[in-house]
Amino acid sequence: MINWIWFLMIIAGIISFLLKGDGKGLMETMTESAQKSIELLIGLGGIMAVWSGIMKLCEGAGIVDFIAKVLSFPMKLLFPGLERKNKKASGAIIMNIASNMMGLSNAATPFGIKAMEELQRINPDRERASDYMVTFLIVNAACIQLLPTTVLSIMSGLKSSNPTEIILPGVITTIIALVSGIISSIFLKRFYR
Template sequence: MINYIWFFMIFLGIIVALFTGNADKITEAIVNGSDGTVKFIIGLVGIMCFWSGVMKVAEKSGFTGKIAIVLRPILKRLFKDAAKDEKALGAIVMNITANMMGLSNAATPFGIKAMEEMDRLNKEKGTASNDMALFLVLNAACIQLVPTTIISIRTAAGSSNPGLIILPAIITTGIAAIVGVICCKVMQRHF
């Protein structure tokens, strides 16, 4: 549906420009917009490669494993059913740890595995369990210790201090995760 809406808006804009004599401005906007986008993406790719390397070093050095050790007792208290199953809890810990370190590409397979493991434990097939809902909320509001994507975007956009976002990101994602967990726990009692 959204494709139809975008097509309609673009088509209508072109028609209006043709009838008002502004077709040259549309062509100019397309060329300038494309040029700026390509330059931005090329700058972003280099920075993302750098941060991916830094995060890979953190992973290989065992730093992410140490975070996982700290998280395990906390997550055992949050997830009632998944805490009883080592496979499910292990996948949850690895997903959240990878997300916290900005390793979203590495976190995705762990997230899928965690959902599969929690679905295996789920008594009501086809309906998300409380643990599954909580996991989804924690993934959506995941605490970011190193927000590599935002730092990369700020760098590519020419920010004078792209790392300035780290403390606000930790605070806001931490608050979002806490509020999300509280909401899930309250809703679990009523539904």
């Protein structure tokens, strides 16, 4: 679906240039956009390599494990009784959230897949998502990040004067998204039983 949206946007842009009779402007815009994209990608590649290294150091230093321990209490509130039903699912969810919080989205993905597999094993209705699955999707979609490395890398690549200014607003908005999602889930659960 997203491919169609991008395709339609590109075609609409080309048609609008052609309707204005500005073929030269179309070619200049395409060339300039392609050049800026490559410059951004090259800059972003270097910055992402630095942040990935820093995140790997954090992972090796045990910071991710520390966050996992800190998350054990909120996990009991969000996923009551899950640890008794499936310890592997609980552990995978904690590691997914901890990895996402440190900006290690590549490391978080396998934990998320494992968590869903384990949650499906204890799901009484195989055709519907369980409450645990829905809650995990909400938490994962809100994606609270203490260190949003991708955004920091993009802002640095675009030569932002203060790329770290996004950290606090990012944390606040993701917490709001998480709370809104959990509250919505609680209310909607009553209608879709």
